[in-house]
Amino acid sequence: MRITYYSADMDAASWIPGLQAALPGATVTLWEPGAPQADYAVVWKPPQQLLDEQTSLKAIFNTGAGVDALMQLRLPAGVPVIRLDDAGMSVQMAEYVCHAVIRHFRELDGYESDMAMGKWSFRKPRSRVDYPVGVLGLGVLGERVAKSVAQFDFPVNGWSQSPKTIAGVQSFHGAAQLDAFLAASRIVVCLLPLTPDTENILNAQRLAQIRPGGYVINVARGAHVVDADLLAAIDGGHLAGATLDVFRVEPLPQGHAFWNHPKITITPHTSARTLRSESIAQIARKIAALQNGQTVAGRVDAARGY
Template sequence: MAVLLSTKAHTMEDWKAALLAVDPSLEIRLFPEAGAPEDIEAAVVWTAHDMMELRRYPNLRLIVSMGAGVDHLFRPPGPPPGVPVARLVDTRLTQGMTEWVLLNVLRFHRQDLEYRDQQARRVWHELPAPETSARHIGIMGLGELGSDAARALRALGFPVMGWSRRPKQVEGVETFHGPDGLLAMAARADMLVCLLPLTPQTRGIINARLLGAMKPCGYLLNAARGGHQVAADLLAALDSGHLAGAALDVFEPEPLPPDSPFWSHPKVILTPHAASITIPASAAPQVVENIHRAREGRPLINLVDFAAGY
């Protein structure tokens, strides 16, 4: 039996080497060279892979997403019926996301946009010192990524709030839940950080109503999915001055079209869906563990809840 590997071409060999380093006995086939369809028992895939194509493999018993998000696997027609899907919960992936959040929170907090503008204009002017304890950060999503970012922000002295669809408790974080709770948190937030999974319930959640509920001159950080943000509403909030800035790692569609106004917007810091990139050597052990569990009929780790969508 074989494992099908399908990801970006330039990382395919790295993933193969990382998986074989954990278990040299694995037979790994690089898509599209899958060989006999009946040989494939597991598919380790990323966002560009066609879900319909996976229905060609009659003995498929496991699909593994190469990232924390799995919304790409739910695009029609979705995974083959009855085949379990696992996602990655990896310490290095989590650390990378927390680094991106800290980088951009501090960039806005320490007035980096303003100082870069002054530099471009050759202006020597000291801005008022920011007060960390007065800068309230609201995190949308209190899963593995959101909880870790919250802890790191608290360690720097920021007051941190967090929102989830259902009630949750995170030490040292004031928590909110439900639609009313999200607006209540936004009303007190100087910065909103979106780390939510993309589901039908969260699509378009960063809209005019939510942005309008924020304090004037606030900031938005989105490293979750482009489908969370309504681009026209976000641009309107930036252009009106209600938002002072945005750090955006995700867009819809991706790659971001060359004519998108986000590219040149003076209040936008833009990265190409690179906030946290999965490192094969770090993630491979849990992928191999799940392959072994699937073979042996044991419970899988980090199994996706199809009802919840993540």
């Protein structure tokens, strides 16, 4: 069995030995143009040339939760694309989102600013019932986030393409219920996959549906948010601010309005990082299962884009 590995930005020097140790019967090599045919490809943002040249693949494994980069390529017919189920990312995402929600709700950003100026201040406590949190996207990560936020007694709404039932979460689904979901939420957390249907989903029209004084947390993809519309909604007073971990261009270009906006908190796409050891173990288990003719979780529906 031969495995080819490629990553646009991950450390091959660590991944290849890790995959080799987890699958001692396999030959794992770094993909280069003209590389030998492989049975499986383990990739992150591969070039089209890899997919065109590797004509014997049984499956393609994506080393991250988001598969939007792969979906932009011409995929080989009949070859399954398999994403990571979790690999330690859901708990990281839950930590990040809960921190952002609580930081905004408790006005810790305001206290931080006041303390930096030597000001001893007091703010009236807020009621959680006035700050329902809406999780936009209820996949593996979104469901974990919704359940975690609910542990802090916030009302939690969830929206997904198809119906889902999660204890403690008021569920909305489908395009017909998206506006109702937004209107029921004051803090909106974007955890959607990026597809043609979800690109620019948080535009001026949709942002206006969020409850007045609302707050946006984007930990999915930068292209979900129309930057100018978000800035206008904040500067116009409809939204109180935003926490953004993802951007249309990364690294975020110097001079972008997000860098120094007083009501926007930014982080460098770090809300949930791929954990190499857990990811390798998961991929190895799935390859072994496929070799034995078993089905595996995480198969991407190319028609839906996730």
